[in-house]
Amino acid sequence: MNQTLNEKQKWYWKKNIQLIISLLIVWFLVGLGAGVLFAEPLSKIQFFNVSLSFWFAHQGSILVFIILILTYAIRMDKLDKQYKEMIKDGN
Amino acid sequence: MSVEAITIILVLITFAIYTGIGWWSRVRDTSNFYVAGQGVPTVANGAAIAADWMSAASFISMAGLVAFLGYDGTIYLMGWTGGYVLLALLLAPYLRKFGKFTVPDFIGDRFYSNGARATAAIATIFISLTYISGQMRGVGIVFSRYLQVDIIVGVLIGMAIVGFFALLGGMKGVTWTQAIQYFVIIIAFLIPAFAISFQLTGNPIPQLAITSSDIVDRLGQIQVDLGMTEYMAPFTDLSMINVFMVTLALMAGTAGLPHVIVRFYTVKSVRAARWSAVWAIIFIGLLYLTAPAVGAFAKYNLIDTIADKPIEEVQSIEWVSKWETTGLLQLDDINGDGVVNFTGGEDNEVSIDGDIIVLSTPEVANLAPFIIALVAAGGLAAALSTASGLLITMTSAVSHDIYYRIFNKEASESQRLRVGRMTLLIALAIAAYVGINPPGFAGEVVALAFGLGAASLFPVILLGIFDKRMNKEGAVAGIIAGLSFTLIMIGAILSPSIFGTEAPILESFFGINAQGVGVVGMMLNFIVSFMVSRMTPEPPKDIQELIENVRAPELDE
Numbered sequence: 001m002n003q004t005l006n007e008k009q010k011w012y013w014k015k016n017i018q019l020i021i022s023l024l025i026v027w028f029l030v031g032l033g034a035g036v037l038f039a040e041p042l043s044k045i046q047f048f049n050v051s052l053s054f055w056f057a058h059q060g061s062i063l064v065f066i067i068l069i070l071t072y073a074i075r076m077d078k079l080d081k082q083y084k085e086m087i088k089d090g091n
Numbered sequence: 092m093s094v095e096a097i098t099i100i101l102v103l104i105t106f107a108i109y110t111g112i113g114w115w116s117r118v119r120d121t122s123n124f125y126v127a128g129q130g131v132p133t134v135a136n137g138a139a140i141a142a143d144w145m146s147a148a149s150f151i152s153m154a155g156l157v158a159f160l161g162y163d164g165t166i167y168l169m170g171w172t173g174g175y176v177l178l179a180l181l182l183a184p185y186l187r188k189f190g191k192f193t194v195p196d197f198i199g200d201r202f203y204s205n206g207a208r209a210t211a212a213i214a215t216i217f218i219s220l221t222y223i224s225g226q227m228r229g230v231g232i233v234f235s236r237y238l239q240v241d242i243i244v245g246v247l248i249g250m251a252i253v254g255f256f257a258l259l260g261g262m263k264g265v266t267w268t269q270a271i272q273y274f275v276i277i278i279a280f281l282i283p284a285f286a287i288s289f290q291l292t293g294n295p296i297p298q299l300a301i302t303s304s305d306i307v308d309r310l311g312q313i314q315v316d317l318g319m320t321e322y323m324a325p326f327t328d329l330s331m332i333n334v335f336m337v338t339l340a341l342m343a344g345t346a347g348l349p350h351v352i353v354r355f356y357t358v359k360s361v362r363a364a365r366w367s368a369v370w371a372i373i374f375i376g377l378l379y380l381t382a383p384a385v386g387a388f389a390k391y392n393l394i395d396t397i398a399d400k401p402i403e404e405v406q407s408i409e410w411v412s413k414w415e416t417t418g419l420l421q422l423d424d425i426n427g428d429g430v431v432n433f434t435g436g437e438d439n440e441v442s443i444d445g446d447i448i449v450l451s452t453p454e455v456a457n458l459a460p461f462i463i464a465l466v467a468a469g470g471l472a473a474a475l476s477t478a479s480g481l482l483i484t485m486t487s488a489v490s491h492d493i494y495y496r497i498f499n500k501e502a503s504e505s506q507r508l509r510v511g512r513m514t515l516l517i518a519l520a521i522a523a524y525v526g527i528n529p530p531g532f533a534g535e536v537v538a539l540a541f542g543l544g545a546a547s548l549f550p551v552i553l554l555g556i557f558d559k560r561m562n563k564e565g566a567v568a569g570i571i572a573g574l575s576f577t578l579i580m581i582g583a584i585l586s587p588s589i590f591g592t593e594a595p596i597l598e599s600f601f602g603i604n605a606q607g608v609g610v611v612g613m614m615l616n617f618i619v620s621f622m623v624s625r626m627t628p629e630p631p632k633d634i635q636e637l638i639e640n641v642r643a644p645e646l647d648e
Contacts, residue, residue: 009643016642020180031173035165036335039325048302054323055302057165058157058383062172066376069179073365076184080362083644
């Protein structure tokens with residue numbers, strides 16, 4: 001392994017950080033946002049037979065968490081592939 | 092055949108399977124001892140992580156907690172799964188890339204300090220001990236109900252079994268056993284959930300039934316009629332700031348759970364670590380999405396079965412009398428009117444331990460004895476799989492991190508093994524003691540464990556990966572600040588049960604309760620370590636290279 005990160009590795013790390021931050025924004029908005037901070041206003045909105053905030057707090061947030069981790073794995077696979085292609089092309 | 096007989100047979104069969112698999116995978120693994128787990132497919136590894144992660148608290152207690160907290164039960168639902176997101180995105184892949192054995196290994200190496208290593212090891216031991224006490228209690232409850240023995244005897248039987256499996260398996264052989272245990276756990280949880288969902292709503296899928304039927308509405312209505320809090324309304328049991336803080340504390344505390352992090356060290360690549368995380372959250376999510384539905388259904392059924400019924404009629408129900416003998420369910424006709432008053436006020440005559448909600452669900456719903464036995468086996472699998480992971484983590488913290496890395500660098504393999512075995516037995520004895528004598532402050536100890544994790548392990552690992560400029564001085568100062576603040580606050584807020592003062596020294600920290608105060612400690616940790624690290628020299632060159640190596644993409648698998 002190289003002693004310090006070269007340009008491509010820096011690019012890879014920056015992409016990784018961007019992805020993590022955007023996923024964590026969703027994590028915060030759905031979990032602590034819809035489930036807690038905006039619970040009062042959202043509890044007036046009906047979602048089938050329960051309130052929307054109740055659904056987020058007891059079901060929706062967990063579903064979104066699953067999707068977030070899945071998205072991370074898929075996107076990182078793609079990033080790994082891009083990185084390997086960059087190495088191969090030698091630019 | 093009685094329910095008890097079927098339960099014993101089923102439990103014995105599952106134990107025989109675990110033992111057989113533990114033995115089989117142990118034999119297979121001795122040839123490639125140090126790369127064990129690499130032959131395990133990511134799906135199986137994900138199932139093993141899920142079983143390791145989902146403890147007796149998830150299986151036995153959580154639906155009950157949600158049933159009694161209603162909306163605010165989300166602190167556990169979101170706190171525990173949301174913490175997993177932090178773990179999967181922020182910690183697991185990099186710790187896998189770092190590639191040592193334990194969490195204190197990372198902290199000690201990254202901050203080139205044995206002080207940090209020792210602190211991390213002690214935090215690991217404390218958190219794991221707290222956790223394992225809860226598992227022992229879970230095992231004790233199951234045995235005391237289904238063997239109809241005293242809870243003390245139940246805990247002792249559990250202790251013997253947990254010790255046996257941990258000594259037999261070791262970390263390397265345990266993966267396949269845990270993968271199988273996951274399937275026992277999930278089947279045992281889902282079957283009664285389908286059944287009770289179908290009975291109450293006509294829809295067998297609990298996750299759909301909770302939104303598509305009016306059951307939550309009806310539950311809310313009868314709760315209000317009985318003088319309890321409204322089920323669906325937020326912040327009836329906890330204030331908004333506390334729901335926010337406690338959820339966040341559970342998230343950060345959960346992400347730093349050493350026995351779960353360790354699972355990611357044994358996968359074959361960074362990519363495998365990411366995909367193991369995906370499988371694990373899918374497996375975990377299956378139970379976590381079902382639990383709130385089970386909580387609501389069980390609560391409805393329970394109220395429906397016992398509220399305002401003649402007490403003699405209620406006590407003649409078989410499951411009621413059996414749970415009464417364990418002491419976890421108590422009916423007391425205080426006003427002598429011969430009717431069970433189940434209310435939220437002074438005149439309440441029902442005292443019910445939330446831990447029996449899941450275990451009693453199949454009986455309350457009149458399901459076949461086989462299902463009741465299956466649930467008992469599931470609860471035991473949940474407790475056992477987590478307990479063995481915790482025991483091994485504690486053992487390695489003492490024998491590897493403290494004894495070998497700090498005190499005796501010359502220690503031979505067999506010396507370390509001996510220290511490990513001794514640690515295991517001592518830890519088991521302490522866990523059993525706490526399981527039998529749950530101190531008046533059992534809940535407080537749990538709050539302390541999560542607060543501690545949130546204020547110490549989580550920020551330190553996170554900064555170790557994402558802040559290259561973070562040095563030894565910053566990390567140590569941060570841990571001290573975060574830990575001492577959290578400890579003092581929890582001590583002050585819970586002083587009546589911990590120190591025996593008459594009134595709490597401090598009501599709350601600006602409205603934040605003891606369970607949530609770890610988040611403030613965590614923020615303090617971040618601020619102090621940032622400031623101190625910027626005022627002191629940057630970390631040595633080889634440490635900076637270590638961080639770059641952890642961040643760089645991994646080319647081959």
